[in-house]
Amino acid sequence: MTRKNACVLSLLLVCNTIVLFPAASQSTDSSKIVLRFAGDVLLGGHYERVAGADVGLAFHGFTLFQNSDVSIVNLENPVTARGTKTPKTFNFRMHPRFLQGLKAAGISTVSLANNHVFDYGSEGLEDTFRWLDSAGIRYIGAGRVWADAHTPYTFLKGRQKVAVFGYYGGREAPAAGRNTGGVATRDLRLIIRDIKLARVEGATYIVVILHWGTEEAEVPDASQRWFAHSLIDAGVDAVIGHHPHVLQGVERYRSGVIVYSLGNFVFGGNSRSTYDTGVFEITLSGRDTTYRLIPVGVRNWHLAELTAGDSLRVWERVQRLSKSFPNTIP
Numbered sequence: 001m002t003r004k005n006a007c008v009l010s011l012l013l014v015c016n017t018i019v020l021f022p023a024a025s026q027s028t029d030s031s032k033i034v035l036r037f038a039g040d041v042l043l044g045g046h047y048e049r050v051a052g053a054d055v056g057l058a059f060h061g062f063t064l065f066q067n068s069d070v071s072i073v074n075l076e077n078p079v080t081a082r083g084t085k086t087p088k089t090f091n092f093r094m095h096p097r098f099l100q101g102l103k104a105a106g107i108s109t110v111s112l113a114n115n116h117v118f119d120y121g122s123e124g125l126e127d128t129f130r131w132l133d134s135a136g137i138r139y140i141g142a143g144r145v146w147a148d149a150h151t152p153y154t155f156l157k158g159r160q161k162v163a164v165f166g167y168y169g170g171r172e173a174p175a176a177g178r179n180t181g182g183v184a185t186r187d188l189r190l191i192i193r194d195i196k197l198a199r200v201e202g203a204t205y206i207v208v209i210l211h212w213g214t215e216e217a218e219v220p221d222a223s224q225r226w227f228a229h230s231l232i233d234a235g236v237d238a239v240i241g242h243h244p245h246v247l248q249g250v251e252r253y254r255s256g257v258i259v260y261s262l263g264n265f266v267f268g269g270n271s272r273s274t275y276d277t278g279v280f281e282i283t284l285s286g287r288d289t290t291y292r293l294i295p296v297g298v299r300n301w302h303l304a305e306l307t308a309g310d311s312l313r314v315w316e317r318v319q320r321l322s323k324s325f326p327n328t329i330p
Contacts, residue, residue: 059105078120102135211241239259
């Protein structure tokens with residue numbers, strides 16, 4: 001993309017060239033699909049002050065998203081350098097230059113269904129769509145109109161077709177309307193409608209991403225468990241959650257899996273730059289489906305896959321948080 005084209009796409013934004021990187025490498029086995037999910041990403045605030053011009057600071061040497069077929073995070077901010085703050089306690093945004101780091105890391109898709117995507121109003125939301133489009137990063141859970149917000153990201157490989165939806169149920173971002181931009185709302189009736197349509201259109205595996213729960217809570221509440229179970233009962237294969245900013249347990253329910261919260265991934269909304277988190281992996285191989293939580297550490301804003309005792313510490317924590325469920329992953 002030329003600087004001139006970037007300026008056209010950015011409207012009144014500070015002009016920046018978005019450098020396009022090759023798509024993330026995909027597994028070569030024609031019968032296997034590797035999906036990887038992470039939690040909240042906010043490349044602004046405290047992170048931006050440390051990163052400065054180093055747009056890929058968090059992702060140097062981090063390859064988990066570069067060798068998967070689908071890699072999705074929750075982008076917890078609008079991508080904009082303009083707009084007016086909406087009235088709330090915390091307003092976040094990310095400078096468009098940091099999309100280069102996301103793209104280079106192999107992140108193919110982001111969920112925008114969250115409580116901060118509208119922090120800079122309609123201008124900020126529209127800028128987010130334009131910048132993501134210009135960078136070649138797909139997005140789910142929000143759109144310029146209702147139909148866009150409820151359209152899944154789809155990935156086709158061999159006989160498998162994966163569909164991934166995103167939804168947010170709070171009041172800090174407006175629902176998309178027939179002619180207005182916004183998020184896809186966490187309404188069970190609407191979600192069931194969406195997944196039925198996806199099945200009609202050939203989806204063989206459906207993932208629903210939810211921004212939900214209570215901040216800092218390590219255990220989901222009863223209403224979340226009921227909602228997630230209802231989705232699996234309705235035909236969803238996997239439910240992936242975030243918003244509490246901490247890891248929660250993983251439940252196996254019937255033939256599906258529920259990851260209640262993946263916590264923070266790289267989150268510049270607070271000053272804490274060193275902590276443990278994880279990436280959830282789903283592998284589809286023929287009729288077999290396997291799950292794996294990959295422990296990841298954030299160390300001074302740098303991501304690294306954990307090994308040995310550090311890895312065990314994260315896994316034991318998630319196992320402890322999963323004890324209240326009848327079944328979890330091995």
